[in-house]
Amino acid sequence: MGVAIRVENLTKYYGGPGGTKALEDVDIAIDDCEFISIIGPSGCGKSTLLRVLAGLHGFDTGSARMFDAPIDRPRDDVGVVFQTSNLLPWATVRKNLTLAVEIRHGQAAAAAADVAGMIDLLNLNGFEDKYPHELSGGMKHRVAIGQALMQNPRVLLMDEPFGALDALTRDRLNVELLRLWQRDRKTVVLITHSIAEAVLLSDRVLVLSERPGRLIANLRIDLPRPRDPSVTRDLPAFGDHVVELSRIMGVV
Numbered sequence: 172m173g174v175a176i177r178v179e180n181l182t183k184y185y186g187g188p189g190g191t192k193a194l195e196d197v198d199i200a201i202d203d204c205e206f207i208s209i210i211g212p213s214g215c216g217k218s219t220l221l222r223v224l225a226g227l228h229g230f231d232t233g234s235a236r237m238f239d240a241p242i243d244r245p246r247d248d249v250g251v252v253f254q255t256s257n258l259l260p261w262a263t264v265r266k267n268l269t270l271a272v273e274i275r276h277g278q279a280a281a282a283a284a285d286v287a288g289m290i291d292l293l294n295l296n297g298f299e300d301k302y303p304h305e306l307s308g309g310m311k312h313r314v315a316i317g318q319a320l321m322q323n324p325r326v327l328l329m330d331e332p333f334g335a336l337d338a339l340t341r342d343r344l345n346v347e348l349l350r351l352w353q354r355d356r357k358t359v360v361l362i363t364h365s366i367a368e369a370v371l372l373s374d375r376v377l378v379l380s381e382r383p384g385r386l387i388a389n390l391r392i393d394l395p396r397p398r399d400p401s402v403t404r405d406l407p408a409f410g411d412h413v414v415e416l417s418r419i420m421g422v423v
């Protein structure tokens with residue numbers, strides 16, 4: 172298995188040296204098809220790191236590479252999902268999904284895209300012709316994830332996609348995400364505030380320190396796959412990982 176993402180000694184300031192130092196000497200290697208979560212205190216630089224990986228932010232020193240090419244702009248084979256889904260309010264679910272493909276890959280690709288299959292996968296049958304304001308929060312997030320998946324990305328970058336949702340909806344979306352990942356095996360980088368979510372979903376959890384974010388832990392999650400939340404959460408190893416990460420984060 173190759174390396175999908177390699178970040179070395181990466182430091183990033185907002186406003187240049189003398190401004191806000193968001194990340195300091197970050198070193199990360201992520202394998203192709205790995206599911207990685209990044210956790211850390213609020214304001215430590217998680218979103219900054221994700222935006223660097225998405226090619227949306229530059230950085231000051233160090234290097235960031237994806238599939239061995241420097242990350243210096245957004246790539247067509249990377250899907251990004253942000254906390255606030257940016258669905259187009261005037262477009263139906265179906266249109267939101269096809270437009271995402273059209274913008275990146277053109278009309279022919281959009282016409283050929285398997286929208287029905289994606290709607291099925293996202294459990295949104297019957298909602299194809301609804302507009303975003305007619306959807307629940309969880310549905311909107313599913314469409315946003317669908318937009319990213321429609322491009323069949325090699326890498327999926329997700330910034331707290333379920334942060335604003337209630338626990339039950341979040342649980343359901345975690346199940347969906349596990350199901351999708353187990354089927355398609357993409358490289359996934361997920362930013363989350365939830366230690367339990369990180370443990371449930373990931374192969375590895377990376378922990379950033381208080382700002383400026385430095386990598387302070389890199390924990391492999393040894394839990395069997397496929398994972399079913401109701402089963403996995405009851406495994407002693409699940410609790411052990413949660414406790415270990417809580418200690419590292421200083422919350423117990």
Ligand SMILES: Nc1ncnc2c1ncn2[C@@H]1O[C@H](COP(=O)(O)OP(=O)(O)OP(=O)(O)O)[C@@H](O)[C@H]1O
Pocket residue numbers: 185186191192193211212213214215216217218219220382
């Ligand atoms: N565009 C920007 N301009 C200037 N400073 C910024 C900008 N974006 C973020 N910052 C600062 O950089 C630091 C890291 O922010 P970032 O959003 O990456 O943290 P985070 O870990 O994702 O936070 P949270 O968990 O609260 O979402 C913070 O101090 C923030 O104020």
